[in-house]
Amino acid sequence: MARFRLTYFDIDGGRAESIRIAFHIGGIEFEDVRVKGPEFREARETFRFHALPVLEIDGAQVTQSNAILRYVGKLAGLYPVDDLQALHCDEAMDAVEDLSHAVGRTFGLQGEAMKQAREELVAGRLATYVKGLDTLLARGGGEYVADGRMTVADLKVFVETRNLAKGILDHVPTDLVEGLAPALAQHRERIANDPRVVAYYSR
Numbered sequence: 001m002a003r004f005r006l007t008y009f010d011i012d013g014g015r016a017e018s019i020r021i022a023f024h025i026g027g028i029e030f031e032d033v034r035v036k037g038p039e040f041r042e043a044r045e046t047f048r049f050h051a052l053p054v055l056e057i058d059g060a061q062v063t064q065s066n067a068i069l070r071y072v073g074k075l076a077g078l079y080p081v082d083d084l085q086a087l088h089c090d091e092a093m094d095a096v097e098d099l100s101h102a103v104g105r106t107f108g109l110q111g112e113a114m115k116q117a118r119e120e121l122v123a124g125r126l127a128t129y130v131k132g133l134d135t136l137l138a139r140g141g142g143e144y145v146a147d148g149r150m151t152v153a154d155l156k157v158f159v160e161t162r163n164l165a166k167g168i169l170d171h172v173p174t175d176l177v178e179g180l181a182p183a184l185a186q187h188r189e190r191i192a193n194d195p196r197v198v199a200y201y202s203r
């Protein structure tokens with residue numbers, strides 16, 4: 001097996017979290033490099049697109065969280081072989097990326113500007129994406145996004161819906177998902193309680 005080194009910020013969430021969980025579930029050894037802000041700023045230009053996550057495979061750098069997640073998902077048996085199910089997986093993963101970008105645009109704002117931006121976000125893009133993800137879950141049969149089992153798409157959706165419920169985003173109600181899409185909130189609990197995910201968090 002190749003030597004894997006995954007670099008991301010030292011947070012329990014974000015764009016690398018589903019990749020870390022997938023590595024763990026697959027029993028694939030990897031170096032889990034967690035950087036803090038100043039370290040990132042110092043090393044920023046060494047990363048191809050000056051952003052994280054970055055995966056090094058035998059020293060060669062690859063970027064883009066969904067591309068990496070798909071790759072690790074294939075290695076870990078968490079990505080569908082069937083092309084249509086794979087498409088359904090990709091759709092959910094890319095939708096979560098859109099949602100992350102929308103939330104990311106409100107970072108760094110202060111006071112009233114932050115409040116206004118977050119309220120608009122909650123009523124607009126967040127509501128649209130939470131409801132949209134709910135329809136993807138319904139299409140997958142209600143329990144999982146695709147393939148009738150837990151895949152990397154479920155991990156990615158779970159990390160995002162859990163993030164929304166943590167209370168770390170000012171002006172975003174922690175029960176937003178429950179209110180708009182109860183089945184998606186149940187999905188978050190289903191994935192959180194999956195023994196493989198429980199094992200990751202209790203490692």
Ligand SMILES: N[C@@H](CCC(=O)N[C@@H](CS)C(=O)NCC(=O)O)C(=O)O
Nearest residue numbers: 014015050051052053063064065066
């Ligand atoms: N399309 C990229 C986006 C990567 C990205 O924006 N990463 C953020 C952290 S989640 C970052 O490194 N931000 C720091 C910066 O841009 O200075 C991906 O999916 O990996």
